[in-house]
Amino acid sequence: MTLWTWVLVACAVCFALKLAGHLLPPELLHDRRVAGVAGAITVGLLAALVVVQTVSDGSSLVVDARLAALGAAAIALLLRAPFVVVVLVGALVAAGLRALGWG
Amino acid sequence: MTRADPDARPPETERLRTATRQGLSVGLATGTYGVSFGALAVAGGLDLWQTCALSLLMFTGGSQFAFVGVVASGGAGAAGTAAAALLGVRNALYSLQVAPMLGVDGPTWRDRGRRLLAAHLTIDESTAVGITQPDRAAQRRGFWVTGGAVFVLWNASTLAGALLGDVLGDPRRWGLDGAASAAFLALLWPRLRTGDARSIAVVGALLAVLAVPQAPAGVPVLAAGAGAALVGWFQVRRGRRDPGEATP
Numbered sequence: 001m002t003l004w005t006w007v008l009v010a011c012a013v014c015f016a017l018k019l020a021g022h023l024l025p026p027e028l029l030h031d032r033r034v035a036g037v038a039g040a041i042t043v044g045l046l047a048a049l050v051v052v053q054t055v056s057d058g059s060s061l062v063v064d065a066r067l068a069a070l071g072a073a074a075i076a077l078l079l080r081a082p083f084v085v086v087v088l089v090g091a092l093v094a095a096g097l098r099a100l101g102w103g
Numbered sequence: 104m105t106r107a108d109p110d111a112r113p114p115e116t117e118r119l120r121t122a123t124r125q126g127l128s129v130g131l132a133t134g135t136y137g138v139s140f141g142a143l144a145v146a147g148g149l150d151l152w153q154t155c156a157l158s159l160l161m162f163t164g165g166s167q168f169a170f171v172g173v174v175a176s177g178g179a180g181a182a183g184t185a186a187a188a189l190l191g192v193r194n195a196l197y198s199l200q201v202a203p204m205l206g207v208d209g210p211t212w213r214d215r216g217r218r219l220l221a222a223h224l225t226i227d228e229s230t231a232v233g234i235t236q237p238d239r240a241a242q243r244r245g246f247w248v249t250g251g252a253v254f255v256l257w258n259a260s261t262l263a264g265a266l267l268g269d270v271l272g273d274p275r276r277w278g279l280d281g282a283a284s285a286a287f288l289a290l291l292w293p294r295l296r297t298g299d300a301r302s303i304a305v306v307g308a309l310l311a312v313l314a315v316p317q318a319p320a321g322v323p324v325l326a327a328g329a330g331a332a333l334v335g336w337f338q339v340r341r342g343r344r345d346p347g348e349a350t351p
Contacts, residue, residue: 006180007153010170011160013184014191018163019222021198022208029199036339037332042193043300044307044331045186046165046291048324049172051311054284056323058177061315069281070288077292082132086289087139087282094281 065103069094115240122236122245129228130252133164136286137257140167141264143283146274147175151265158261162254163226165290166190172283173321182321189328197230198222204233204242224250299338307331 001009028034054066069090076089097103113121137158144154149171157167166187173183198221202208207217224247233246271277295301307327314323 001180003149003174003180004153006184007149007156007170008160009180010166010184010187011157013188014161014163014166014194015223017188017191018194018198018225019219021195021200021225022202022218022222024195024199026199026203029196033336033339035196037335038192038196039294039300040303040331040335040338041189041328042165043291043294043303044310044334045169045190045324045328046287046294047304047307047331048311048327049169049186050284050287050291051308051327052176052315052323053172053280053287055312056176056315056320058320059316061312065278066281066284069278070284073285073288076285077289083136083286083289084139087136087285090285091278091282093278095276095278098276098278 065094065097068097068103115238118237118241119244122232122241123248125232126229126245126248126250127252129232129249130256133228133253134256134260136164137260138264138267139282139286140164140171141261141266142268142271143168143175143264143274143279143286144171144261145265145268146271146279147171147283149174151262151269154265155258155262158258161187162223162257163191163194164257165193165227168283168286168290169324172287173324175283176320178319178321178324182319182325186321186324186328189325193227194225197227198225201225201230201233201246204239205246206243221246221250224254226250226253228253303331303334303338306334 050070054070055061055063072093073086073090076086081089094103140158141154144157144167145151149157157170161167161170169190170183170187173186174180201221205217205221207214207221229246229250232249233242236242236245268274268279271279274280291304295304307330310327310330311323314326318326
């Protein structure tokens, strides 16, 4: 299938998930396992996305300017910077190191 | 927010105004990171229209970033879709929470239409602002204003970011790959308040590191999601984990 098809399929699946809670009985929320597992999936996936985006180069692990950008972003988050500032810090550090000829 | 003496609460118009103001400010804040999404999506290989379609039709930031991240790292569309769907699971929990509060489950076509619209606008931000208001009217106001404001600004800023990304050219030169790492970390950060959440994040990250050299692109992320679900399951069974942390 083309990328366009997958874009539309993914949108449909995400909408169905949002609609599901409006159609299902609200008692489901009281099941601790449902809430616990859903919360865990969100955290696990985001952590994996951080890793893949930072140190993967297709099918191998590499260390380059992205890792330094991630470290700078973590410092920005510790200093309670807003989302857009954190993203800008990441871009600036990666771009800056590459301009200096590293990574 | 809730006090024993009802007279001690601000009057209703004031509570509605507060809900509106919160919704609009959250919308403004979110709009600014739509620019990052638009630029990163184009840098990751999507065209302008695909990028805008994701913001219009998927309209849930985490899933959109995940889809783009997997496709950009060379993953198949199917793997990107699976990652987006897994990250969208939490929206089902949000809609379970906001459905009783919104009261749009009537049999009329008008209610059905409003329910579809409410479903589309059920995201982190609208749920968070909605459920934290002190009374039903303010909760509804908070949900709809936040959802509407985020929708308008998110889509406008996505378009701006995508146009910007087109002009910039080579994404690495501008550090856009570093920006994507930072964006994922910023999405994860507020969810790491408890020790259990942090251990799940470590498990997810480790699984991804181990899987990258072994599995095709996109699969490491899904493996981490499956592993995290398993750990979450055992944490709840041990009774340590507060299920409330799944809510914003």
